[in-house]
Amino acid sequence: MSDPSDHPSAVRTIEWRDGSVLMIDQRKLPLVEEYVTCSTWEDVAEAIRTMVIRGAPAIGVAAAMGMALAARAARELPRDGFTRALQDATKGLFSTRPTAVNLGWALAEMEQVWRDQALAPKAAAEAMERLALQIYEDDVASCRSIGAYGAELITVEEPVILTHCNAGALATAGYGTALGVVRAVFARRPRLRVFVDETRPFLQGARLTAWEMLHEGIPADLITDSMAGYFISKGMVTHVVVGADRIAANGDAANKIGTYTVSVLAKEHDVPFYVAAPLSTVDFAIPDGSHIPIEERDEAEVTHIAGSRVAPEGVRVRNPAFDVTPARNITAIITDRGVVLPPFGAGLRGLAAEPLSKEGDPCVR
Numbered sequence: 617m618s619d620p621s622d623h624p625s626a627v628r629t630i631e632w633r634d635g636s637v638l639m640i641d642q643r644k645l646p647l648v649e650e651y652v653t654c655s656t657w658e659d660v661a662e663a664i665r666t667m668v669i670r671g672a673p674a675i676g677v678a679a680a681m682g683m684a685l686a687a688r689a690a691r692e693l694p695r696d697g698f699t700r701a702l703q704d705a706t707k708g709l710f711s712t713r714p715t716a717v718n719l720g721w722a723l724a725e726m727e728q729v730w731r732d733q734a735l736a737p738k739a740a741a742e743a744m745e746r747l748a749l750q751i752y753e754d755d756v757a758s759c760r761s762i763g764a765y766g767a768e769l770i771t772v773e774e775p776v777i778l779t780h781c782n783a784g785a786l787a788t789a790g791y792g793t794a795l796g797v798v799r800a801v802f803a804r805r806p807r808l809r810v811f812v813d814e815t816r817p818f819l820q821g822a823r824l825t826a827w828e829m830l831h832e833g834i835p836a837d838l839i840t841d842s843m844a845g846y847f848i849s850k851g852m853v854t855h856v857v858v859g860a861d862r863i864a865a866n867g868d869a870a871n872k873i874g875t876y877t878v879s880v881l882a883k884e885h886d887v888p889f890y891v892a893a894p895l896s897t898v899d900f901a902i903p904d905g906s907h908i909p910i911e912e913r914d915e916a917e918v919t920h921i922a923g924s925r926v927a928p929e930g931v932r933v934r935n936p937a938f939d940v941t942p943a944r945n946i947t948a949i950i951t952d953r954g955v956v957l958p959p960f961g962a963g964l965r966g967l968a969a970e971p972l973s974k975e976g977d978p979c980v981r
């Protein structure tokens with residue numbers, strides 16, 4: 617496992633504990649720091665569905681660990697029973713949240729192991745545990761790499777970065793994607809400041825990003841989503857950096873609802889708009905963002921705030937959890953393998969086809 621200092625206050629987002637998975641309950645943060653223990657893949661699926669754990673890369677890591685739990689529970693079964701149990705777990709975990717591509721990606725990685733007929737169930741279960749831990753470790757390394765590439769891009773002395781949702785340590789195995797860039801820039805430019813969109817309806821910005829920034833001593837102002845245009849139009853934001861749940865082959869990027877609005881504001885006011893995500897967030901199977909499934913969540917997230925009703929009973933509600941920012945609004949995509957400039961299609965494909973570039977040697981396309 618990685619250095620606990622990757623995490624705010626040494627709090628771990630998710631951890632494998634020899635036969636169970638521990639997660640900090642992100643529904644209760646920042647008021648309560650409580651851990652949930654998942655002993656079965658069904659527990660993990662429920663934790664993903666109910667947002668105990670959220671954020672595309674963290675969902676992928678959780679799904680991999682959920683599969684490791686499923687394999688451990690089925691390892692004494694004959695091969696047929698083992699395969700059936702893992703098919704069920706894959707289906708159950710896949711159905712939890714549709715938008716983040718990391719979920720399907722992690723399940724496909726695990727499937728390559730349990731489908732391997734050369735491995736007896738017990739050996740497959742052990743290999744799956746090792747792979748789940750590897751996916752965890754790789755995610756932290758990816759985030760650090762995204763941070764390093766991002767810090768090469770943001771070179772003004774006093775950057776003011778606006779971010780939406782939480783693409784931080786809590787949304788990943790550690791360090792974060794968009795907040796990985798913020799962390800890496802802050803290490804070089806201590807006069808950095810951050811605007812944190814509160815991110816209605818689930819308030820990932822107000823609850824999670826604000827908490828991470830406070831714990832790291834990074835100066836941050838929390839604003840409501842509707843204030844972003846005010847600060848951007850006054851020239852008070854130098855860069856926007858957000859994460860992504862799925863990036864289509866042409867660079868269209870799905871992220872938390874409200875991200876598209878920020879991208880339009882950034883374009884209108886000539887503010888660079890960066891999407892930070894590992895290359896595993898790119899779904900090369902879909903040509904553009906119109907193919908990205910958008911999750912619709914419970915209406916109570918809109919009608920209620922912190923459990924209290926604020927809208928009248930009986931009102932009709934819509935609650936899409938994500939929107940798609942078109943590639944034309946994105947200045948650059950900061951991946952763990954390098955920075956991609958428009959047009960994104962060829963650049964993303966090129967990065968995916970190439971062996972890893974030398975660490976610390978930013979690769980710009």
Ligand code: MRU
Nearest residue numbers: 670671672781783787859860872
């Ligand atoms: O609904 P959530 O909280 O899972 O949405 C999270 C986001 O939109 C993040 O910005 C995205 O997953 C990137 S996380 C590194």
